[in-house]
Amino acid sequence: MMRKKDVEKEKHILVTSMHLFSAKSVNQISMQEIADECGVSKGSLYMYFKSKEDLLLQILKYFFHNMEGQILVVESDHNLSNMEKFKKGLTIKMNHYVKNQEFYKLQSKDLSGYLNNIIYQYFREQNTIQLKWFKKYLIKIYGQKIELYAADGAFLLAAIIRHYMELIFWKHFSLNVDKIVDYALTQLEFIIKGMNEKSMSPIMNESLWSLYLEEDTTKKKHPLKLLNKMKHHLEQEGIPSEQKEEAKASINIIEQELTSIQPRKVILKGMLHNLATIDSLKEYHQILQESLMVDR
Numbered sequence: 001m002m003r004k005k006d007v008e009k010e011k012h013i014l015v016t017s018m019h020l021f022s023a024k025s026v027n028q029i030s031m032q033e034i035a036d037e038c039g040v041s042k043g044s045l046y047m048y049f050k051s052k053e054d055l056l057l058q059i060l061k062y063f064f065h066n067m068e069g070q071i072l073v074v075e076s077d078h079n080l081s082n083m084e085k086f087k088k089g090l091t092i093k094m095n096h097y098v099k100n101q102e103f104y105k106l107q108s109k110d111l112s113g114y115l116n117n118i119i120y121q122y123f124r125e126q127n128t129i130q131l132k133w134f135k136k137y138l139i140k141i142y143g144q145k146i147e148l149y150a151a152d153g154a155f156l157l158a159a160i161i162r163h164y165m166e167l168i169f170w171k172h173f174s175l176n177v178d179k180i181v182d183y184a185l186t187q188l189e190f191i192i193k194g195m196n197e198k199s200m201s202p203i204m205n206e207s208l209w210s211l212y213l214e215e216d217t218t219k220k221k222h223p224l225k226l227l228n229k230m231k232h233h234l235e236q237e238g239i240p241s242e243q244k245e246e247a248k249a250s251i252n253i254i255e256q257e258l259t260s261i262q263p264r265k266v267i268l269k270g271m272l273h274n275l276a277t278i279d280s281l282k283e284y285h286q287i288l289q290e291s292l293m294v295d296r
Contacts, residue, residue: 010048011062013038018059022102026056056107057119064126067096072224086137087181093130094165094177101169128213131158142192149195151204153188160184223258223291227251230275230284237280247281250274268292 016038020029031052035045049055074080074088097104134154139147146153164180167173195202204212231251234244250271257263257271272292275285 009040013040013045013048013055014059014062017055018063018100018103021056021059021107022100023106025106026052053117053119057122060119060122063096063100067092082137082140083185086141087185089133089137090161090181090185091177094161094180097165098168098177105169131155131213134158138188138192142189146192146196149192149200149202151206151209152195152202153192155204156191157184157188160187223288224255226284226288226291227255230281230288233281233284239278239280243278247275247278 013034017034020034020037029052031045032042034052034055035042038045049058070092071089074092075085077085080088131154134157135150138150138153138157161180161184164175164184168175231248234247239247254268254271257267272285272289275281275288278285
């Protein structure tokens with residue numbers, strides 16, 4: 001089991017390396033330079049990360065995970081409307097990129113060399129997640145009547161935001177993120193309502209949408225949401241108190257692992273094994289296992 005100081009050291013390496021990658025592209029940095037900057041030996045660095053590419057991937061996962069965590073907090077606020085949640089979520093996303101723009105600017109230049117490898121695929125996956133998130137909220141905000149145009153709306157919103165972000169990244173314009181979000185969503189509202197009023201045929205029908213996203217037929221659920229459902233289910237079912245407490249403890253440990261920098265599969269497998277003993281959780285257990293991609 002990784003001790004607390006090891007987790008902290010790993011986080012230190014990730015954050016320090018991120019600043020180094022903000023000054024130089026990944027191709028210009030050696031593992032020895034990273035080790036020196038982080039104040040660890042090269043051997044110790046390889047104990048945490050097997051290569052520069054692995055380190056860069058874990059940096060991306062760490063910062064995207066933090067951003068997603070902030071958005072989940074907003075989405076769980078029942079006092080906010082769907083539009084307010086969407087605006088706050090977009091603002092969090094844009095501020096994340098603005099805050100870390102030097103890092104993304106430098107590393108984006110190397111993406112052409114990452115075709116077909118794990119880092120390129122990770123960026124692709126994040127783009128897919130974002131487009132699905134856009135589409136989901138457009139339907140939540142405007143209702144089923146615009147569902148026909150939601151995929152096109154997601155593409156348009158992504159394009160609008162990208163062009164404003166380019167002004168900040170590459171032209172060094174000092175733009176207010178809150179104003180960009182309000183303006184982008186206002187533009188999009190006019191476009192979607194206009195398409196709906198004119199009964200236009202969408203470009204991105206379901207077939208093209210699925211083809212673009214390369215969707216799997218398997219519907220994957222976010223593990224943290226599944227864990228919340230499992231906890232709620234435990235309270236509703238007549239499960240013996242001792243068994244219920246053990247299940248809650250296992251769920252809490254899985255949550256802690258998922259919010260750590262690098263979740264340990266051996267811990268996840270052990271906790272999943274504990275939860276498998278509760279018959280009423282079997283359906284959730286199977287979906288959670290698939291979501292975590294942990295073998296039986």
